[in-house]
Amino acid sequence: MIRLENIKKIYKMGEYEVHALRGVSLHIKAHEFVSIIGPSGSGKSTLMNMIGCLDVPTSGAYYVDGIEVSKMKDDQLADLRNKKIGFIFQQYNLLSRLTALENVELPLIYRGMSAQERQRLAKEALERVGLGDKIKHKPNELSGGQQQRVSIARALSSKPSLILADEPTGALDSKSGIEIMQMLHELHNEGNTIVLITHDLKIAKQAERVVTISDGSIVSDIDNKEGNEVSL
């Protein structure tokens, strides 16, 4: 599914070199639900950018569905993100001028899909997250939890290999947060591969596998099949 081999990422800050990742190797199989936990400054965000194909490593190899990503150009990365990765962000990151339906259609537009096909898939995804009656609403007409569900629908609409959720409950009240986590579990049970990035141990523990990162290296990788109770 996805495989990172000795990934290093070095940022140059003037004369200093910042080693954000110091040789990370990680293998995530299809249908897994993995959380990656670490405090801020641990390299967690850099790792997420790598997994999400938003950035390329300084050295090391990264494979998504067997495709080598680490030497790709910007437009190749864009295409790969479009087809393989579904993003769920902490701040929802919906476009405020577009309706829920149009937001969900967006990744399909960049795939060059016909309007008819696009709308069908987008409606399907919105119905899946329980917003079939709100497709014409703009983000500011929806609650935080609903906006996050639109963003989940957007991630689902392109039927990606991997759903990458970055602090998906971080901006939500606890009730909405629980709903969102429940939805991620459902998606996992339906066969989706999910990677959840968080700094919150309680959230992280809900995944079946917890990877802890600190100071640019993986410090623990625990199988956690039992800890599946949803809470916040």
Next chain:
Amino acid sequence: MTKFIQSFKMAMRSISGNKGRSALTMLGIIIGVASVIILTGIGEGSTKAIRDKLASMGTNLVTVSLTRGMQGSRIITVDDVTEFAQKNTDLIASVSPLVSSTVTTKYGDVNSDSTTLEGVSAEYKTIKNVTLASGRFITDSEVEDRANVAVVGSYIQKEYFGGLSPIGEEIKINGQIFTIIGVYEETSDSTEESTDNKVTIPYTKATRLIKNKYISTFYVSAASEDAAEDAVTALKAFMTKKLGTDSGFRVQSQKEMLETMSEMTGVMTNMLAGIAAISLVVGGIGIMNIMLVSVSERTREIGIRKAIGARTSDILLQFLIESTVVSAMGGVIGIALGIGSGAGVGSLISIEFVTKMSMVILSFLFALFVGIFFGLYPAKKASKLNPIEALRSE
């Protein structure tokens, strides 16, 4: 294609989502396009006015003139030209010499020392298509007799005779007494500096009055409009033979003169269009300015789009279409405004406003080009944003 339509929809949404700003951005283009159309329309109108005026003077007219250096050094007499005309009646209908000078005119205690004097023959009236407000023109016998008769411009009637009929009155030209036999129709505004301040007398009298027996200009009326070009050729050959050189004189048909004048006013019109085009470029800079603001305001949006799979070219296209649509809309409004107000501006300065379709299309295309050109830099900037940094921005 789907992407293109989608980018177009997005651009329209962003323009309508920011109506006030979009309108202000368009204003530069609107003013630019409108001024191109108004200025070229008025330029075209004055060209048309000049053309009409020249045409009214007779399209059969051919002017033969000795250029400055030749005047008086070799002699072309009226008899020479008349004889040539009589031999070529298939080409030439009539001939009138023209003696011109500036003279003083006086009636009672009113006078002018910048009156234009023309000495001509009786044929001049038909050759130049002259219309008189009152009285009659000079006759053949008056030319033969060197009679002291004059046809005067409307300025003289207005200023010297208080607008009353001057026919039969006597006027002093360079101190000699002339009887007024006719008055020209007003050609401009009857002021001392205008073409209405003139007197026309028999050329035989004029050469004596200004003490210059050499005639340097002849007006020739071609037998027909079609014969004009052949008449020019024949007259050139005649002049070359007479003078023994092919330089030092000019034979020009009214048609050629018309073309020369049209060319001159055409240059003027294009110059005006060029000046107006500068305001279009300034409008383009306005577009660039707003697009740059828009890009920095929408950094996060660009980040989101890139994260979910927009390529560099997708973002480029989106912003480029936006600036192009703004300039195209400005162009259309500018055309409407230009055509709408052009007639009003024209009547204000009493010049007919002529809408030139080619200029309308050209100014629109130029506006479009401006939108693309000045939209390119902001769009490039947007498309090159790093998605990670763009997502992090507020």
